[in-house]
Amino acid sequence: MNMYVYATLILVIVIATFTVARLFKLSVELSMFSAAIAAFVVHTRTLPIRHIVEGAFTYYDVCLIFITATFFMNILKESGAIAYMIRSIVKTFHRHRLLCLLLLTVVLLIPGALTGSGTVTVLTVGTLVGTVLTYMGISEEKTAAIIFLCAAMSAAAPPINLWAMMAAAGSNMPYVGFMGPLLILSLAGALFSMFYLGGKGKAVDIEKALHELPQPIEGMNWFRVMLPFAVLFFLIIAGRLWPFDMPILGLPLMFVISAGVGILVSPKKLKILEIAEETIHSLIPLVGIMIVVGILIQSMALSGARGLISLGVVTLPLWVLFGTLWIILPFSEGLLQYAVAPLLGVPLVLLFNMKAMNPIIALSAMAVMWPVGDSLPPTAVVGKATVMELKFKGRYTKFLRACLVPSLFILLLCTLFLIFSNKLSFLVAG
Amino acid sequence: MLNKKTLVAIKMVSICLSVIVMALSGIDFYKHRNYKEPVVVSEYVTQVRKLSDYFADLKDTINDCNIYIFEGSEPGGTVLLIGGTHPEEPGANLTAELIVENLRVKKGKVIIAIRANRSASTVTRPGDAYPQFYHIETPWGVKKFRMGDRWSNPLDSWPDPEVYVHYPSGQLLAYMDIRNFNRTWPGKKDGTITEKTNYAFMQLIEKEKVDLFIDLHEAELEYPVISTIVSHQRGVDIAAMTSMILSSTEFKIGMEYSPKELHGLSHREVGDHSRAISLLYESPEPFLDRVRGITDEKLLLTGKDPFVMKAGQFGLLYEKIDENGWPIDVRVGRHVSTFLTTLEMWNEFYPDLTIDVEGVPRYKEVITKGVGYYFRNPSEVPKNRVFDE
16 A cells, blocks of 8 residues: 555544544543554554553653652642742732732742643642732633643743653754743743733732731741752752763752752641652643653554654645644644644654754744643643632633733744744754 | 442553553563674684773673674784664664674774664664564575664663763763763763763773774764765865765765764764774665654665655755665665775775775675675584674
8 A cells, every 4th residue: 555545544543543532531641542552453453562662651751850840849839838939929029010920920930840831830839829810900810811821831931841852852852952942932921921911900909818828837938948949950050060970860850859858848747648649640641641642653653654744744835834833733732732742843843954944943932832722622731720720710711712812922922933943043052 | 430449440450451561561672672683703803802891891781792803914004893873773783793794804903893882772762663673684594683772771871861961072962862872972981881881992992003983874864964974084085085986986975074063973082082083974774764654674674765755855855765765785885885995095095004804795796685695694603603792
């Protein structure tokens, strides 16, 4: 059989199996797994166990970073450090709306930037910041939109951007130099979202806000809040300052050590096993999807379907991509979540490279567009988490409408970064 | 909502399935990692040493590879040829093995490592669906080889750093490249196993007084450095002459300067940190292209792929490809002829350090007879001529 026909047939089988599985109410992860198994069986006429297991390990290191970073954030949350940070900001800056919003934006960006997950932002700081925003006279749907958009931008922010990491790994490209472009795009997106939606309103009702926020834990102070972050920063920097003497720890161990410091300086006794259990429990869907995406990619690489998608993408004219990626990327994220990075991201990076565009700027732009789609059905993981955590009572479409203008701003900015990637090459560093 | 009993049952079944899957795949991974490739050394070999003879830290590690030494009856120059830097590029280790099984040195010394980074030959890349083995037809049967990856096996070197800082230049590289044998030259005595292996080879270069160093590679057609000889600045005369001679007599091959600011690569660091002149050969391997179709042994060995051809029609490749593909015989043939021509040029430029060899076929012969023709049957020779890779 002609390879074009064959690979198309495999793609059809993958899509059909995925769709049927979804119709049978299977989760996205199980639906993708079913699609991968169907592709394997049709292509090999057997069940290639080795390929399934090998594929499952594709993003093993990324998963470990993801889990340990989230454990680190959860330790800080349970020790009261996050609540202390937010209460301090509100108490000190409640008369300066702009400064207050600016600092809350930074607080919202930290968890996702360290873990690569917008859901972690929503779960660790989203509710607390949401409470403050409500007492600043911001409507319910705008508050939810701010939390979602900042969470999406936090996932896009460096150092950990899972989309960029997965696409870079797939194209044999070092995940180096993304710091600048990712930081600018995610910061601009988060700040625009915060100030466009929350810029106007009343002064913070300090009494009510502080009453609503969790009470401070006795003994918590800025030293205890900052020390775990300082240790993490030191461990990362030490690898660069003394690279030939410092033992290789790896990011997962760095997060575990920093979490250990968080436990030691916590003013209250933490139930470590419970926190660890809760961390794993909350991450099962996300880790699950990373594992299944690896298996799916392996099945598609084996059968030629990945090559067909790559070929289809790299042979498209650039102007078509510039004109459509701002729609395609968020919607594909809504459909497939992280799977889009290796599936669409890798061939796009190769194409941009061949067209002499700056692949780091281009991939950074795409890696900021993808998380915007995390509010879109069918998956809408971060969007749903946001409305649930904030106990948003309105219709989901009302929340989506509130997200629209800032989302379009982010997508436009990223598209401009794509088009002018070469002129923005100076942003590539570290 | 599932009741507790059903949930427990599902969990138990899942655990059982996981154990079965782990056991079955574990057997495959174990077989791949521990498969030994028999090599029948040429009867003219003078010594077969281990890499750990040059750096004891590697003793009994996965990377303690064989070092095949061929000395002529007359003194001359010394060349070190390595294959298996990136074991996902089979043209390299097959060329090195073909030479080891057929070489006779009349003057000077030839040193060969077939699997320079054995660790990387014991793993295939997750997400890329590589076959674990490939098979070459020979007159006496089928010879089986391990397929590998670009990076050392994480079982031997893990975790990776947050960013890889190259020793000694301090240049920042991708974290996983700390396991890339061609990004870790000149190596580090107390580094990772990959860095230690580079260090061991640098010790070998010094102790054996190597004059010329050659590193064999293959590249995807989407990659600009392809069908070429990359040369350290001290070797450009030889590389340029080799390129000219080959392009006018056998096949087109280019020549490129090793970038001075790009660190960790053999063509840069071996030349900078030793007396040896360093060269790197690249031949085309469509199997490595991201736009490739079905990923299997057939593609690996024939180099035929309609998707890669289509990409070529859109001007997206740096090397031509047609329906004939890039068969393994052509790729190995290119490497052996480039090696032989390089030695001829070496002898012209350095007559006092002549390296005179025979027994190695050239490009056309390899294509006509096939690479398998040149591999010997391990069961038909004395055991002391058979070494495992």
